[in-house]
Amino acid sequence: MKFQTKAIHSHQKPDKQTGAVVTPIVTTTTFAIKEPGAPVEYDYSRVSTPTRKTLESCFADLEEAKSCLALSSGCSAMHLILQLLSPGDLVLAEEDLYGGTLRLLKHVEKTQNIRVKHIDFSNLSMVKSMLTNEVKMIWLESPTNPLLKICDILTIAKAKPKEALLVVDSTFSSPYFQRPLDLGADIVIHSATKYIGGHSDCLAGLIVFNKEDLKEKFEFFNKTIGPVLSPFDSYLLLRSLKTLSLRMERHEKNALETAHFLKSNKRVKKVLYPGLPSHSNYEIAKRQMTGFGGVLSFLIEGGQKQAISFLKNLKIFTLAESLGAVESLAEHPLTMTHGSHASSSITEDLIRLSVGLEDIEDIKEDLQQALDKVKF
Numbered sequence: 030m031k032f033q034t035k036a037i038h039s040h041q042k043p044d045k046q047t048g049a050v051v052t053p054i055v056t057t058t059t060f061a062i063k064e065p066g067a068p069v070e071y072d073y074s075r076v077s078t079p080t081r082k083t084l085e086s087c088f089a090d091l092e093e094a095k096s097c098l099a100l101s102s103g104c105s106a107m108h109l110i111l112q113l114l115s116p117g118d119l120v121l122a123e124e125d126l127y128g129g130t131l132r133l134l135k136h137v138e139k140t141q142n143i144r145v146k147h148i149d150f151s152n153l154s155m156v157k158s159m160l161t162n163e164v165k166m167i168w169l170e171s172p173t174n175p176l177l178k179i180c181d182i183l184t185i186a187k188a189k190p191k192e193a194l195l196v197v198d199s200t201f202s203s204p205y206f207q208r209p210l211d212l213g214a215d216i217v218i219h220s221a222t223k224y225i226g227g228h229s230d231c232l233a234g235l236i237v238f239n240k241e242d243l244k245e246k247f248e249f250f251n252k253t254i255g256p257v258l259s260p261f262d263s264y265l266l267l268r269s270l271k272t273l274s275l276r277m278e279r280h281e282k283n284a285l286e287t288a289h290f291l292k293s294n295k296r297v298k299k300v301l302y303p304g305l306p307s308h309s310n311y312e313i314a315k316r317q318m319t320g321f322g323g324v325l326s327f328l329i330e331g332g333q334k335q336a337i338s339f340l341k342n343l344k345i346f347t348l349a350e351s352l353g354a355v356e357s358l359a360e361h362p363l364t365m366t367h368g369s370h371a372s373s374s375i376t377e378d379l380i381r382l383s384v385g386l387e388d389i390e391d392i393k394e395d396l397q398q399a400l401d402k403v404k405f
């Protein structure tokens with residue numbers, strides 16, 4: 030089956046007992062067993078439960094992965110992955126990452142004695158020299174948040190030491206536009222709060238992987254720590270997956286047109302969007318993605334004053350953190366999502382847009398009127 034067919038039908042046959050076409054939300058926490066010790070599919074919902082299981086099976090199919098686990102947030106998914114590390118281990122991480130990822134890496138560095146080195150993964154010759162046998166985990170985002178850099182996943186996977194686990198945060202692309210496991214990644218993580226949920230009403234994380242030893246470890250962590258997704262939120266994601274490809278196509282179309290629109294505005298110094306041929310990683314993006322996504326950033330003329338004024342003037346875009354949902358959102362990374370963890374590349378004139386599914390003419394008109402009101 031192709032992507033869109035799997036998104037609707039994978040592991041979602043009508044219910045045998047009732048004929049229900051839609052996957053039921055099974056709320057039970059415990060399951061009756063025939064006799065102590067008898068093998069069962071389900072026994073307690075922290076370990077596994079039907080609605081979550083259906084989501085995990087369907088999503089694994091979409092990523093063409095052997096396994097998937099659904100967690101209570103993107104951060105809890107990332108935390109689960111970091112449980113694989115031991116004291117003293119070295120993590121090589123991209124320098125431009127989601128603010129919460131930077132905070133989490135700093136936290137494990139301090140409390141679990143893990144070493145974390147942040148580098149620029151677009152500098153491949155430097156990356157290759159740092160990929161020594163000491164490295165136990167490589168942590169990438171592609172595209173990155175908020176600078177929309179593209180990491181060359183295939184080249185990094187080929188250059189890495191055999192034992193090092195390559196983790197790719199693929200939140201900005203969703204499996205519709207990018208499948209890092211095919212490019213050699215060991216673990217892919219999504220904040221499903223973003224495009225996969227797509228409606229700003231569900232906090233969730235998903236991880237996918239192929240290796241059997243990872244499955245055993247992650248299932249043990251899940252059973253022991255319990256950061257799992259609820260049946261209701263699992264249902265919401267199953268529902269959202271059915272429209273993922275339609276939404277991604279429109280997000281991309283709107284974002285590309287927005288990028289061109291901003292690029293031609295004299296108050297905009299630079300537009301960061303991997304779908305623009307002027308983007309420094311455009312060729313890699315074209316090779317490893319089938320679409321460029323719906324997030325873009327730009328540098329406004331002036332500084333923080335102009336950026337804030339622009340954001341306050343927006344009417345259709347909502348000034349808010351997060352991204353990847355039907356409504357357009359705008360934010361100022363330096364003072365919002367990336368405040369205390371910002372690198373020097375997060376400048377005061379940087380604005381991040383998550384382009385939603387509204388009519389593109391209304392989106393452009395809103396950006397134009399907000400730019401027109403700014404005093405430069």
Ligand SMILES: *Cc1c(COP(=O)(O)O)cnc(C)c1O
Binds near residue numbers: 130220221223233
């Ligand atoms: C939002 C986000 C996360 C964290 O996910 P939550 O669901 O908010 O916990 C991780 N990575 C990226 C790229 C994100 O945008």
